[in-house]
Amino acid sequence: MSFFESLRRFFARTGQNGGSGGRTSSGGAASSGGSASSGSDDGAPDEGAVAMISCEEASARLFEYLDGELEGMAEEEVRLHLEACEACYPRVQFEKHFLEALRRSKGGGRASESLRERVIQSLAEDESLD
Amino acid sequence: MFLRQQERSHRHDAILLETVQDDPRAISHEAPVFGVSRDQDPEGDFFSSIVDDQVFAAIDELPDEYRLVVVLSDLEDLSYGEIADVMEIPVGTVKSRLFRGRRQLQRRLYDYALEMGYISEGGGD
Numbered sequence: 131m132s133f134f135e136s137l138r139r140f141f142a143r144t145g146q147n148g149g150s151g152g153r154t155s156s157g158g159a160a161s162s163g164g165s166a167s168s169g170s171d172d173g174a175p176d177e178g179a180v181a182m183i184s185c186e187e188a189s190a191r192l193f194e195y196l197d198g199e200l201e202g203m204a205e206e207e208v209r210l211h212l213e214a215c216e217a218c219y220p221r222v223q224f225e226k227h228f229l230e231a232l233r234r235s236k237g238g239g240r241a242s243e244s245l246r247e248r249v250i251q252s253l254a255e256d257e258s259l260d
Numbered sequence: 261m262f263l264r265q266q267e268r269s270h271r272h273d274a275i276l277l278e279t280v281q282d283d284p285r286a287i288s289h290e291a292p293v294f295g296v297s298r299d300q301d302p303e304g305d306f307f308s309s310i311v312d313d314q315v316f317a318a319i320d321e322l323p324d325e326y327r328l329v330v331v332l333s334d335l336e337d338l339s340y341g342e343i344a345d346v347m348e349i350p351v352g353t354v355k356s357r358l359f360r361g362r363r364q365l366q367r368r369l370y371d372y373a374l375e376m377g378y379i380s381e382g383g384g385d
Contacts, residue, residue, distance in 0.1 A: 189291075193359055197333070199340050224294045224304035228366055232319075232334040235312035245316055249331040252324065253346065 183207045185218055192225055293366040300380055306373040318368040326361030333358055 180203065188211040194200050195208040212218055297304065319330055328347065332338045333354075340358070344351045373379045 193362070194340075194355070197340070220298065220302040221291065221294055224291065224297075224302070227304040227307040228362070228369075229334070231307040231310055231315055231369070232330075232365075235315040236335040245319060245331060246335060249328055252328065256347075 180206045180210055182214075183211050185211070185215060188212060188215070188218055189221065192222065196222075196225060196229060291366070292363065293370045297370060297379060306379040307369065309376075309378040310369055310373060314372055315369070318365050318372070321368060322361055322364055326357055326364060329354055329357045330361040330365065 188195075188208050191200060191204065191208050195205065195212075200208060212222055294304070297306070319327055319335075322330060329343055332343045332346065333340075338346065340351050340354045343354045343358075347354070370379070374381055
């Protein structure tokens with residue numbers, strides 16, 4: 131029971147903090163145009179320069195990028211690739227439309243509320259098994 | 261027509277296969293639904309047509325371990341680190357469950373979009 135309450139407080143807190151700890155949607159990215167570098171750019175990067183990563187690497191980190199989970203060099207590598215790579219553009223749009231559909235639905239009233247309640251309950255049950 | 265159906269079933273097999281693996285080190289970075297729908301709707305516009313209730317229903321149908329991370333991430337906006345703390349699992353596991361959960365969701369939403377005619381099967385002209 132107390133875990134249930136603490137989780138509620140946790141959610142309330144992260145809701146308030148908004149910008150800092152939680153999710154910031156790395157948006158924009160890929161505008162089409164520029165010369166696409168579809169992988170195979172294995173040359174050693176200049177010192178201090180950001181390496182051009184392959185499509186596969188960018189794809190592997192795409193959700194993390196869109197979730198705002200990358201920072202520093204890692205974020206820059208993916209961002210630069212997506213800004214330049216026409217081949218990746220549809221894929222980025224695809225994932226963004228998907229994530230938007232999910233996030234759009236979170237304001238969705240009772241169904242959303244009941245789903246969240248159940249998740250919290252299931253976490254609380256896990257906790258009580260320990 | 262038969263070929264189309266057969267092709268569809270192959271695609272679905274590939275999608276299912278991708279979701280069966282559960283080794284966090286072996287996340288497939290393929291996006292099977294993206295591959296399937298790229299002819300008809302390469303940028304996934306069909307997601308915008310899907311009503312919220314259907315999104316919830318699809319999330320609801322996910323296996324527990326995927327549903328938890330998807331709800332915490334995409335409905336509660338928790339970061340990977342916060343989800344790892346709440347669920348007491350490594351961040352790598354959060355990542356792999358989230359990726360797989362989202363892939364399964366995409367497949368369910370794609371099937372729904374097909375049923376509703378938001379997207380047509382077969383691609384091409």
